[in-house]
């Protein structure tokens with residue numbers, strides 16, 4: 484299998500200086516320093532196929548940035564191996580960075596005082612994109628990311644949404660096979676988020692670009708990712724698709740059935756009392772709200788006897804929002820893999 488990212492037991496430890504308390508402690512610190520080791524990434528095994536969009540998520544401090552920094556060659560691992568697009572990132576940084584694109588939501592790769600178009604041209608030259616291709620690419624991005632109205636505006640004057648779109652163009656100007664995106668939609672409104680998500684889908688579909696995405700916005704994950712990896716305290720606790728995540732960790736689902744006429748509880752019990760569903764009547768039995776666990780009973784099995792016997796006006800089924808599932812996993816430490 485051709486993996487674009489492959490890590491084997493990737494580990495990063497930081498040595499943290501332990502301060503002693505009080506004045507005497509400070510004096511002792513001068514002579515003998517005490518350290519503790521913090522393992523930010525702990526034996527991470529990860530394989531990403533070419534063309535995948537992978538969501539890499541975890542609570543604050545889980546080790547996401549440290550992992551991305553190792554994958555992009557900024558940090559040297561303490562142990563383990565990693566190979567990204569055939570490179571060991573920290574060893575061959577200069578050649579390696581030509582193969583990747585990076586957008587860190589909080590930090591800019593654009594020149595603050597230059598117009599967007601000048602920044603893009605400069606980056607194109609740094610990446611040695613031939614001139615004619617570069618102009619074509621800028622025009623293409625200007626069109627697809629709606630950059631035209633501010634191409635000649637200095638970066639410092641852009642709104643956050645405009646800057647993020649420009650950052651994406653900058654990260655992709657050399658058509659890298661792989662991009663790392665860290666919180667690409669942070670602070671943006673719904674329209675701007677959707678625009679960025681649509682663009683990323685296009686880039687992935689048309690150019691086969693692999694996308695490694697870190698975000699706290701699970702809307703990004705739902706819109707983009709076939710696969711999610713969750714880490715907690717540096718360890719991988721989930722690796723799979725969103726549907727499986729829902730199935731494994733999903734809590735109760737809610738069902739709301741609206742009938743044409745009220746139905747007495749005793750009749751309701753007779754029709755569907757045999758099913759593992761907790762029911763609550765509303766509007767004197769005209770509306771029935773049920774809670775059930777997907778692993779125990781299917782929605783079809785619940786609905787069938789009701790639809791056979793009663794005139795139903797409306798049915799609503801609510802899934803547990805992915806945000807809640809992930810919050811639960813963070814709290815419980817998830818499934819150790």
Ligand SMILES: Nc1ncnc2c1ncn2[C@@H]1O[C@H](COP(=O)(O)OP(=O)(O)OP(=O)(O)O)[C@@H](O)[C@H]1O
Nearest residue numbers: 497498521523541542543544545546547548549550
């Ligand atoms: N340079 C460093 N020196 C010491 N400890 C560090 C360093 N960088 C990160 N850490 C620690 O490593 C752990 C993982 O941090 P990291 O920034 O990778 O988490 P994260 O998942 O990206 O969090 P967030 O979502 O808050 O950005 C944290 O406990 C953090 O305090």
